[in-house]
């Protein structure tokens with residue numbers, strides 16, 4: 001078991017990539033906090049699946065863009081499990097897909113500040129405990145679009161680029177304290193967040209990969225597990241593309 005007895009907090013774990021990550025972490029022995037924002041039934045379903053397979057998990061509602069809600073969540077997590085060993089910053093903040101000139105500042109800044117607040121609030125909440133333990137792992141889920149533009153995705157690209165930059169800054173500042181910080185960058189992955197895309201666009205994206213298929217939440221979860229476990233014990237400040245090879249084409 002790669003995460004035996006570790007305490008892991010996965011933000012946005014009620015659905016999609018976060019849900020698969022939470023389930024995989026639990027199979028690898030972690031005690032998992034399934035954070036969600038609105039979808040309590042989906043979060044409970046993830047917890048029940050973990051528990052029915054002998055794992056340990058509980059669900060906590062918190063809008064990670066709201067500092068007071070994150071602080072409340074941390075109080076519950078520490079009372080329930082203890083200090084967090086692994087933080088996965090994953091919550092998927094929806095955003096308007098439209099050309100830059102059609103976005104208002106409200107559209108743009110909602111996504112940009114949302115991603116920053118999500119990262120800032122979650123990281124600030126767990127790092128003191130990790131510093132005290134002199135160990136910890138943070139994995140931020142970015143996007144292939146942080147490095148490669150997509151038409152209509154400017155707010156997403158800009159905010160995920162900022163996530164990548166923050167990962168490197170934290171990796172530098174926290175490495176000496178035994179805390180690793182890395183980015184996993186999915187390509188198009190079929191989840192609720194992408195199911196709005198017409199099938200022909202999904203096929204086009206699949207054809208633009210070397211592996212000729214789009215990602216699954218399980219593909220991304222396995223890469224997050226690698227970054228969260230000792231398999232990547234000497235890896236920090238890096239950006240792992242999980243995109244079937246589309247970035248190189």
Ligand SMILES: NC(=O)c1ccc[n+]([C@@H]2O[C@H](COP(=O)([O-])OP(=O)(O)OC[C@H]3O[C@@H](n4cnc5c(N)ncnc54)[C@H](OP(=O)(O)O)[C@@H]3O)[C@@H](O)[C@H]2O)c1
Nearest residue numbers: 012014015016017037038039063064091092143189191193
């Ligand atoms: N899918 C892709 O193609 C793709 C590609 C590149 C990067 N990514 C990144 O991967 C991550 C996960 O995406 P996904 O496709 O798995 O998304 P998803 O299926 O839409 O799931 C989003 C998850 O985030 C939670 N969430 C949303 N806003 C939140 C908030 N303010 N506070 C706490 N939780 C919140 C949702 O909770 P509720 O259920 O309560 O709403 C849900 O659990 C995101 O960071 C996304 O940008 C995805």
